[in-house]
Amino acid sequence: MNFRNISAWSIRNPVVPIILFIGLTLAGIVSFREMKIQADPDIEFPMVIVSIAQPGAAPAEIENQITQRIESSIRSISGVQSISSTAREGNSQTIIEFQIGTDIVEAVNEVKNAVDQARGELPDGILEPQVVKAQTSSNAIGFFAVTANDMTIEQLSWYIDDSIAKRLLAIPGMASVERSGGVDREIVVEIDPARMQAFGVTATQINTVLRQVNINSAGGQAEVAGSRQSVRVLANAKTAYELSQTEISLGGGRRVKLADVARVEDRYGELTSKAKVDGREVVTFSISRARGESDVAVYDSTMDELRKITRETNGAVQFTRLGTEVDDVKVQYDSSIAAMIEGAVLAVIVVFFFLRDWRATFVSALAIPLSSIPTFWFMDMMGFSLNMLSLLALGLVAGVLVDDAIVEIENIVRHMRMGKSAYQASIDAADEIGLAVVATTFSIVAVFLPVGLMPGVSGQFFKNFGLTVVAAVLMSLAVARMITPMVAAYFLHAKGHASHGEGRAMDRYMQVLRWSLDNTRAKELRAQLTRVRPTLAYYAAPLTIGLLAAIGMMMPRTPASGAEEAVEQVSVASKLLGALFIGFVPAFLVAIPLTILVGAGIARIHGGSKGQGFLGWASFNFRRFTARLRDHRVWMLGIGLGALGITGVLFTVVPQEFFPQGNGQFSRASVEMVPGTTLKQTEAIMAEAAAVIAKEKDVKSVFQRVREGSGFLLVTLDEDRDRTRVEFERALTPELQKIADARVNFQLQPRGERHALGLRPGSARAGLGHPGRTDERAQGAGRAACLGRHAPPGNHHHAPA
Secondary structure: OOOOOHHHHHHHOOHHHHHHHHHHHHHHHHHHHHOOEOOOOOOEEEEEEEEEEOOOOOHHHHHHHHHHHHHHHHOOOOOEEEEEEEEEOOEEEEEEEEOOOOOHHHHHHHHHHHHHHOHHHOOOOOOOOEEEEEEHHHOEEEEEEEEEOOOOHHHHHHHHHHHHHHHHHOOOOEEEEEEEOOOOEEEEEEEOHHHHHHHOOOHHHHHHHHHHHOOEEEEEEEEEOOEEEEEEEEOOOOOHHHHHOOEEEEEOOEEEEHHHHEEEEEEEOOOOEEEEEOOEEEEEEEEEEOOOOOHHHHHHHHHHHHHHHHHHOOOOEEEEEEEEOHHHHHHHHHHHHHHHHHHHHHHHHHHHHHHOOHHHHHHHHOHHHHHHHHHHHHHHHOOOOEOHHHHHHHHHOOOHHHHHHHHHHHHHHHHHOOOOOHHHHHHHHHHHHHHHHHHHHHHHHHHHHHHHOOOHHHHHHHHHHHHHHHHHHHHHHHHHHHHHHHHHHHHOOOOOOOOOOOOHHHHHHHHHHHHHOOOHHHHHHHHOOOOOOOOHHHHHHHHHHHHHHHHHHHOOOOOOOHHHHHHHHHHHHHHHHHHHHHOHHHHHHHHHHHHHHHHHHHHHHHOOOOOOHHHHHHHHHHHHHHHHOOOHHHHHHHHHHHHHHHHHHHHHHOOOOOOOOOOOOEEEEEEEOOOOOOHHHHHHHHHHHHHHHHOOOOEEEEEEEEEOOEEEEEEEEOOOOOOOHHHHHHHHHHHHOOOOOOEEEEOOOOOOOOOOOOOOOOOOOOOOOOOOOOOHHHHHHHHHHOOOOOOOOOEEEEEOO
8 A cells, every 4th residue: 555545445444544533633622622822932042041149239340240250151151152241230140142053951051050160259148140041931921000999009019929929820820920019028227337336346247147146947856755856946036126136246245236236127128119000109010821831821810810809809909901912812813713714614615616516525625624623633742832823824724735635526526527436436536646646745845844844043933833834734635645535435426427627617717728828920920031140240249349338337447556556457357357257148138139129120211121131130030029929928928027026026125024013002112311310200200201102092001110210111002093003103202202311212012022011121122213223232132122031221231252
């Protein structure tokens, strides 16, 4: 049994293919129900992020003592393409970008080893270095604001951390819940310099005592009541007052209480940021799904839980959705499934229009579900999800899946109309057309398989697309070679001899085909011509003139002098040879046709078009060319070449981007001020920018994220609006640029770049007044932006690998 006679085997043994495809269909249905719905496939970028914190350190100290040493230790790693770092107060972040194709797991291990080796050179007081790989699954999928009328900002912050976050983290697939805005609880120890000097106490002594005393530690084991139990030493203070009674040894038997030299208070940390919705202060949080989980399932479960919390608190706690991409994912999924169904229905209608037999149409249409549904099983085995690219692949092949079955069933119907039974016609027709069907399918595989095996980040995206197409068309081949002939053999009814491939539509098609191949008039005109043989001079003269013109255009116009004369002579000789070599083709294509055209015109004026000599030769070639124009095949070829040329021109004109700009409901803008701007001053500037935006008729709400010296605006637009998001941003940019002492820019939002709204101000910026222009700082920070990791303003420097 081979690809040629597998159809005959399936017809004679129908049970095996039926059971096989029933199993594949059931497996596909189960896999489809369990597959995750995502915006984009989970991608691992060839980037590793190193983050090291040293609380209280200045940006200059962070750069000199941490960032530069980390960069020096990383440069020796093989495969590093670029290194970019951000140093700010208390934190250093270094992004290492590796070459395409680098194993990201191995890269993370090498970076960890390099950081461990440099650990001894780093200053004391740093926290444990964090080394992570960049991946899209850690991006936030939803952002919410929380308001409560009966809670202070401190109580609301604690409620989110202690209650809401814990309940949301219990949702299957939830990775993290991060709060933004609000305040954090702190036990503040404010030392009194005068009292410290009087008692002879230093800040180092106080810090050492607090570190050593205020801890809980293991105390070994003890035998209590005949059983061995673990013992723990509880030394931490339960209240701020107990902490203030901690004694500090001064030497010589002297001791002093912490309360004697400092004031200890249980309060909340300094307010360094605020979050507002339409001018009202709120606390925000974001949610992120785990790798491999569904955006839609996690988001819907979150919304159900938030509604449940609102009911339990009798509406005292309210949640406002600030932004999410899950709505777009749902629309994308629904539209893709609808497009697949519409494509399948239209394919069935087209098949019935040509075959005009409902039984043959049913057999052909059966290939669509039997090919597409088992494809989900193969997608699940390859670890794919229902994302933009895999759904695009299924929508693309919705009509292709039935192609092989149409070829099979059309040939079977043709054999049946030759007088054969359905059984015999199925065997003969399937064996006859088998290799052609296989060749057609594998030509599609040959196109899309390399797409699915592309290397690099782009390959991780298009792997879902290419391999899904390959799996679908291979399934359609299996259906066409096994199921379609077998069902046709037992389901179709033979009606004896009949005409095939005829009808009014086919007659009109054949008329058009015959017209496009007609060259009768061209042959008649060429038969009337008398050939005039040319001489060498007819070609030599125009070619010489054309070559001289080409040489003149390529030769230098200013003569060289002095020491450059010898070099210029060599340059002139090389240009002369280049002109002779390159200028021959345009001279042949332009000079000779132009000579023929001029000669034919002169011959027509003087009446020498039928004579010999140059004028007769020119007239002969011109009339032969015009006769060729009466050949319809030339016009068909010209139309094809013209379409190809127009396609090439449009290819250079159409804008190029990895993902198309969408018309989302959310618009984002970043605000930056001069260094040293206080929170109160920043809040005033942010309020002014929010007021300008809120005046627009398309604006539904404005969210503000205020930090010292920078801010972030998230604008929710009305769903029913006349302007697109990009048009809205372009119209509003000049008004925002009028705000004094601030730089306000809308953030570029290509698909797949999910910004951490409300968490950190965005760092990928470009003014819409200059499309396509981004500065070096925006490009460097953009790599962090696409990961949802936005570097706050600070000292920036780039270290090329």
